[in-house]
Amino acid sequence: MKKYKIDxxxxxxxxxxxxxxxxxxxxxxxxxxxxEGMEEALLKHDNSALAYYAHKIVSPCRHIEADNLVLLLxxxxxxxxxxxxxxxxxxxxxxxIRSESEELKEELKKxxx
Amino acid sequence: MKDSPFTICVIEDNEWYNKLLVHTILLNPxxxxxxxxxxxxxxxxxxxxxxxxxxxVRLPDSNGKDLLTKIKSFHPSIEVIIISEQDDxxxxxxxxxxxxxxxxxxxxxxxxRLHNTLDxxxxxxKLIQKINVLEKELINKYDLGKTLLGxxxxxxxxxxxxxxxxxxxxxxxxxxxxxxxxxxxAKAIHYNSVRQKKNFVPVNVAAIPSExxxxxxxxxxxxxxTGAVSRRIGxxxxxxxxxxxxxxxxxxxxxxxxxxxxxxxxxxxVRIGSNTPVKVDVRILTATHxxxxxxxxxxxxxxxxxxxxxxxxxxxxxxxxxxxxVLILAKHFIDCFCKENKMELKLLSEEAKTKLLGYNYPxxxxxxxxxxxxxxxxxxxxxxxxxDISFVSDELHPENISGDLTLRQYELKIVETYLKKYNNDVxxxxxxLDMGLATIYRMIKELNKPE
Numbered sequence: 001m002k003k004y005k006i007d008x009x010x011x012x013x014x015x016x017x018x019x020x021x022x023x024x025x026x027x028x029x030x031x032x033x034x035x036e037g038m039e040e041a042l043l044k045h046d047n048s049a050l051a052y053y054a055h056k057i058v059s060p061c062r063h064i065e066a067d068n069l070v071l072l073l074x075x076x077x078x079x080x081x082x083x084x085x086x087x088x089x090x091x092x093x094x095x096x097i098r099s100e101s102e103e104l105k106e107e108l109k110k111x112x113x
Numbered sequence: 114m115k116d117s118p119f120t121i122c123v124i125e126d127n128e129w130y131n132k133l134l135v136h137t138i139l140l141n142p143x144x145x146x147x148x149x150x151x152x153x154x155x156x157x158x159x160x161x162x163x164x165x166x167x168x169x170v171r172l173p174d175s176n177g178k179d180l181l182t183k184i185k186s187f188h189p190s191i192e193v194i195i196i197s198e199q200d201d202x203x204x205x206x207x208x209x210x211x212x213x214x215x216x217x218x219x220x221x222x223x224x225x226r227l228h229n230t231l232d233x234x235x236x237x238x239k240l241i242q243k244i245n246v247l248e249k250e251l252i253n254k255y256d257l258g259k260t261l262l263g264x265x266x267x268x269x270x271x272x273x274x275x276x277x278x279x280x281x282x283x284x285x286x287x288x289x290x291x292x293x294x295x296x297x298x299a300k301a302i303h304y305n306s307v308r309q310k311k312n313f314v315p316v317n318v319a320a321i322p323s324e325x326x327x328x329x330x331x332x333x334x335x336x337x338x339t340g341a342v343s344r345r346i347g348x349x350x351x352x353x354x355x356x357x358x359x360x361x362x363x364x365x366x367x368x369x370x371x372x373x374x375x376x377x378x379x380x381x382x383v384r385i386g387s388n389t390p391v392k393v394d395v396r397i398l399t400a401t402h403x404x405x406x407x408x409x410x411x412x413x414x415x416x417x418x419x420x421x422x423x424x425x426x427x428x429x430x431x432x433x434x435x436x437x438x439v440l441i442l443a444k445h446f447i448d449c450f451c452k453e454n455k456m457e458l459k460l461l462s463e464e465a466k467t468k469l470l471g472y473n474y475p476x477x478x479x480x481x482x483x484x485x486x487x488x489x490x491x492x493x494x495x496x497x498x499x500x501d502i503s504f505v506s507d508e509l510h511p512e513n514i515s516g517d518l519t520l521r522q523y524e525l526k527i528v529e530t531y532l533k534k535y536n537n538d539v540x541x542x543x544x545x546l547d548m549g550l551a552t553i554y555r556m557i558k559e560l561n562k563p564e
Contacts, residue, residue: 008221030128055171059198059219060129
């Protein structure tokens with residue numbers, strides 16, 4: 001089963017293949033930057049930065065219905081903001097986000113780029 | 114009116130969402146978009162004053178509320194649309210109360226909502242632009258030099274007095290015969306004063322039945338009397354921060370005068386059916402053709418209100434005392450009428466000018482305007498002739514009697530005029546002209562003799 005649904009994005013891009021590809025490229029780059037930001041924040045034990053990066057990349061993920069990744073990002077955002085998570089749990093969650101985002105990226109690249 | 118460019122600044126730190134917003138907005142080719150990834154880079158360009166800013170609540174270097182406050186304090190006319198991941202009612206309410214125009218949640222397709230909001234803002238801006246143009250036209254229309262035409266010393270004296278009332282809020286009482294332009298002067302004072310951008314609210318006291326006047330002036334609450342089907346704001350509230358012009362103040366019922374006095378003293382009104390006073394900041398201009406001092410003596414006008422209103426009296430001169438102004442005004446009325454009716458411009462013949470100058474205009478400027486409009490319509494040539502000028506009243510202007518008449522003929526004409534004026538009451542005419550009754554009767558006989 002696919003990790004995303006892309007129809008809404010195609011429609012929003014006006015079925016313009018060049019713009020659609022540009023948006024996918026940007027998605028991959030900005031999600032990667034966001035995950036890198038989370039990993040850095042984790043090393044610095046900076047919870048507010050963790051919440052910020054999770055918040056920053058969740059909207060595009062929701063747009064392409066990458067539901068698994070959205071759930072992980074929302075969990076990280078909420079828990080890091082409320083500081084209810086142990087460092088090892090947080091570490092685990094960021095790893096899951098990294099892995100989910102890598103899989104998503106590969107699927108997208110394989111199919112569209 | 115040509116549409117001015119409509120600029121939208123997109124502030125969104127996620128590159129992907131930033132691109133999507135720009136693409137969505139540019140679906141309307143009339144929009145110009147500038148894009149920013151953080152608050153600092155946007156603030157550098159804020160002095161370019163965009164029409165709209167779309168703002169993400171969470172930015173790397175600022176939060177939405179702070180940036181919204183900065184934008185609104187820099188230029189309140191910039192509309193801010195918050196576009197947020199957070200579907201949080203309290204945040205939305207906070208931001209809307211802080212001046213945001215709309216709050217849009219980042220859902221899968223925000224295209225419809227975003228364009229709807231942008232269209233609304235654009236239409237609102239167009240209306241504001243139109244209002245500004247109309248305001249300027251209105252202010253220009255009531256420029257003192259364009260409103261009060263003439264070069265007579267009587268008018269110049271009057272303009273000097275009017276100018277004294279422009280930089281302050283002094284209450285002005287404008288007196289003068291009917292048709293001398295009391296309302297025009299009131300408008301000129303308002304539109305040249307510091308209150309020019311606020312409402313000018315005229316109320317003709319004589320034209321409103323006294324039982325309705327109180328509600329008209331103070332407003333009423335729903336159900337406060339039979340027929341009060343909804344709350345209504347009164348003229349005082351309508352004129353808040355502007356000017357209320359009470360025309361024919363001398364006709365006001367004495368009971369209502371007491372209530373007006375209270376408003377002037379307390380600077381607050383209480384709507385009929387309400388107990389809550391509403392603060393008002395209103396400049397009062399009044400006009401009357403009556404001698405208010407006499408009215409006070411006769412017990413028809415409250416003395417306290419008289420002194421309250423008598424801040425700065427301006428007495429408008431009758432047209433008959435303004436000499437050559439008659440011709441300046443006549444030319445102005447010809448220009449206006451021909452322009453309005455898309456007619457070729459007409460001129461006044463020398464005889465027509467002499468005739469116009471020889472009349473005493475009991476109806477003043479209003480009468481002159483009617484006389485001129487009639488003459489334009491009746492005249493068949495480019496030049497308005499003496500015979501095209503027709504006066505409703507045949508009263509002679511004693512200072513300007515023209516024509517080759519004998520003294521006896523002038524006497525007969527004067528008597529004839531007075532008889533018309535006093536409904537053929539010979540006794541009154543004799544008294545007014547200080548002539549014997551028999552003399553008047555003899556002259557009537559002479560007047561009735563066939564030529």
